[in-house]
Amino acid sequence: MEQHPSIDILGITFSEPVTMLTDFILAGFCFYFYKKLASITIENKSKEYFAQYFLYMAIGTFLGGLFGHGLQLYLGMPGKYPAWIATIITMGFLQLASIELLPNLEEKNKKKFLYLTIFMALLFMSLAFYKNHFSYVIYHNIAAAILIIPIFAFLLLKHKMKGTEWVLFSFILSASIPYFQINRIGLNKWFTYHDVCHTIMLVGLTILFYGAYVIYTNIEFTKRTAS
Numbered sequence: 001m002e003q004h005p006s007i008d009i010l011g012i013t014f015s016e017p018v019t020m021l022t023d024f025i026l027a028g029f030c031f032y033f034y035k036k037l038a039s040i041t042i043e044n045k046s047k048e049y050f051a052q053y054f055l056y057m058a059i060g061t062f063l064g065g066l067f068g069h070g071l072q073l074y075l076g077m078p079g080k081y082p083a084w085i086a087t088i089i090t091m092g093f094l095q096l097a098s099i100e101l102l103p104n105l106e107e108k109n110k111k112k113f114l115y116l117t118i119f120m121a122l123l124f125m126s127l128a129f130y131k132n133h134f135s136y137v138i139y140h141n142i143a144a145a146i147l148i149i150p151i152f153a154f155l156l157l158k159h160k161m162k163g164t165e166w167v168l169f170s171f172i173l174s175a176s177i178p179y180f181q182i183n184r185i186g187l188n189k190w191f192t193y194h195d196v197c198h199t200i201m202l203v204g205l206t207i208l209f210y211g212a213y214v215i216y217t218n219i220e221f222t223k224r225t226a227s
Contacts, residue, residue: 004016004019004189004192005017005189005190006073012071013073014070014071015069015070015071015072015073016069016070016072016192016194017070018190018191018192018195019065019069019192019194019195019198020065020066020069020070021065022065022194022195022198022199023061023062023064023065023066023068023069023198024061024062024065024066025198025202026057026058026061026065026198026201026202026205027057027058027059027061027062027065028058029202029205029206030054030055030057030058030061030205031054031055031058033054033205033206033209034051034052034054034055034058036209036213037050037051037054037209037212037213037216038051040213040216040217042216044100044216045096045100046096046097046098046100046101046216047097047212047216049093049094049096049097049100050093050094050097050212050216052093053090053091053093053094053097054205054209056086056089056090056093057086057087057090057205059086060082060083060085060086060087060089060090061083063082063083063086064080064082064083064086064087067079067080067082067083068080068082068083069194077132080134081129084125084128084129084134084137085125087137087141088121088124088125088128088137088140089121091121091140091141091144091145092117092118092120092121092144094144094148095113095117095120095144095147095148096113096114096117097212098147098148098151098152099113099151101151101152101155101161101215102151102154102155103159103224120140120143120144121140124136124137124139124140124143125140127139128140138178138181145171148171149168149171152164152167152168152171153168156168161215161218161221162214162215162218162220162221163210163211163212163213163214163215163216163218164211164215165211166207166208166210166211166214167208167211167212167215168211169207169211170204170205170207170208170211171204173200173203173204173207174200174201174204176200177197177200177201177204180193180196180197180200181193181197
């Protein structure tokens with residue numbers, strides 16, 4: 001296990017305190033994004049799934065910061081598991097949000113996509129625990145993105161749906177994160193590659209939220225939902 005600086009607070013040793021803090025900041029922003037999307041007054045499954053995406057992202061980053069980084073000295077590898085689970089669930093909700101946006105898609109096809117989403121989550125979650133490695137969570141995110149990106153590209157190019165361009169841009173930006181993870185590019189021993197990745201994630205998630213907000217508050221989308 002890598003050695004990172006730690007701090008003592010009230011007799012408790014917190015490992016990677018800056019990483020724990022950046023995770024908490026991510027969690028706070030994601031919870032705010034969840035509340036904003038949930039407050040939009042339209043009845044729509046896609047909007048609800050998108051809101052749940054941010055809720056579980058808030059849960060995952062908070063648990064990751066506290067158990068996966070801050071209390072690693074006490075919990076070891078099992079402390080990372082709650083964040084792994086939440087991260088996989090998070091991408092599952094984004095998959096469902098994307099498919100629900102497709103106009104005139106039959107319910108039977110939506111159900112097939114739901115079953116595929118659940119299968120993918122269980123498969124990669126099982127592999128992550130069996131191999132005891134976070135890489136399988138990343139592989140799940142990549143597989144989910146391969147399904148999600150073409151849907152938003154189709155909605156942008158075919159249906160000119162406002163907001164989808166921001167969603168796609170957020171994916172492009174987030175695609176740079178594995179480079180910093182694999183090469184462990186950080187600023188110093190305190191602000192490590194984890195924190196660089198968290199910073200990119202925050203920008204990407206903010207853009208993603210903006211895209212979602214534009215989609216679900218757009219008058220054309222609201223009229224289509226009500227019809």
